[in-house]
Amino acid sequence: MAKDNSELIDVNSDVKDRVMEVSHIQSLIYVIRGKQVMLDSDLAILYQVETKTFNQAVKRNIERFPENFRFQLKKEEYDSLRSQFVTSKEGRGGRRYLPYVFTEQGIAMLSAVLRSDIAIQVSIRIMETFVEMRKYMANTSLLYDRMNAIEERQITYQNETNEKFDKVFAYISDHEESQQKIFFDGQIYDAFSLLIDLVASATKSLVLVDNYVDVGTLNILSKKKENVSVTIYTVRKTRLSEKDIETFNQQYPKLEVNYTGVFHDRFLIIDDKKAYHIGASLKDAGKKCFAISLLNDSGVIYDILQRLDIETEENES
Structure with a gap:
């Protein structure tokens, strides 16, 4: 989506480098209602747009931002938050x-709404920072002083989970052809990164079988190489609109959506040669425990493609 230059904040290159530093982004993350969040005004600066313009873009796509993605602060929450600001009140008051x-989750959705190269880069950088912040929070005694007993148990569990996944992902990085990868709830960035790597590995085509697709799915598929075709097989009651498909094809051609109701599981087939069985819809990857398994049997891949060809429903006129 083209942007009017008048909406952009004039930020010189030195300031851009500084605001993109992990340490700077970490200072903009707060814990409110037991969740790590960022202010709309801080995000607007990172995305290099005015706060008003930023919120208008979100409101135009409000259906993509449920309460657990975005919420408005209460007065007492904002008053408490202002007392934590280390920087001056300039730009906040x-x-x-x-x-x-x-x-x-809301920040992950922003790159699909703002639709710019800087939005994608900033979103990935912020998500990387969230991962680092979870580790930081698990080892910071100050957090334990501020959280109640339930939150303390959650942090202890998160700390143990992080240690386990450090080992899991270290193994994955050394064994790229590992046949199965397992993700626990909360590992949104890790699941997101792996799916992007799989999508980016295609050189000719991608076939996705998934009954629950939306713009979040397209956000992952947009990371494909140029000239790689994408075919999605889903049910007719999909959340993906014709407008979403048209918008995607304007920038990342070519996407085709077909309809079939005979598949329950999700599959990602790369170049008609390599296939993965995915335990969760791409849009929900990392929200709950799920696994991604490599299917080595070429006959199974052939059978899936044949069944898709046979069971595809005719497009409605």
Whole structure:
């Protein structure tokens, strides 16, 4: 989506480098209602747009931002948050409305809404920072002083899980052809990264069988190489609109969506040669425990493609 230059904040290159530093992004992450969040005004600066323009873009796509993705602060929450600000109040004061904050899932959705190269780069950088912050929070005694007993148990569990997954992903990095990879709830960035790697590995075609697709799915598929065709097989009651498909094809051709109701499981087939069985829809990857398994049997891949060809429903006129 083209942007009017008048909406952009004039940020010189030195400042851009500074605001993209992990340490700077970490200072903009707060814990509110037990969730790590970022203020709309801080995100607007990172995405290099005015806060008003930023929130207008979100409101035009409000259906993509449920309460667990974005919520408005209460007065007492904002008053408490302002007391934590280390930097000056410049750029934070003088607001005529209580600010909105975005969770990690909401920030992941922003790159699909803002639709710019900087939005994608910033979103990935922020998500990387969230991963680092989880580790930091698990080892910071100050956090334990501020959280209640339930939150303390959650942090202990997260710390143990992080240690296990450090070993799991270290193994994965050394064994790229590992036949199965397992993700636990909360590993959104790790699952997101692996799916992007799989999509980017295609040189000719991608075939996705998934009954629950939306713009979040397209956000992952957009990371494909140029000239790689994408075919999605889903049910007719999909959340993906014709407008979504048209918009995707304008920038990342070529996407085709076919309909079939005979598949329950999800499959990703790369170049008609390599296939993965995926335990969760791409849009939900990392939200709950799921696995991605490599299918080595070429006969199984052939059978899936044949069944798709036979069971594809005719497009409605």
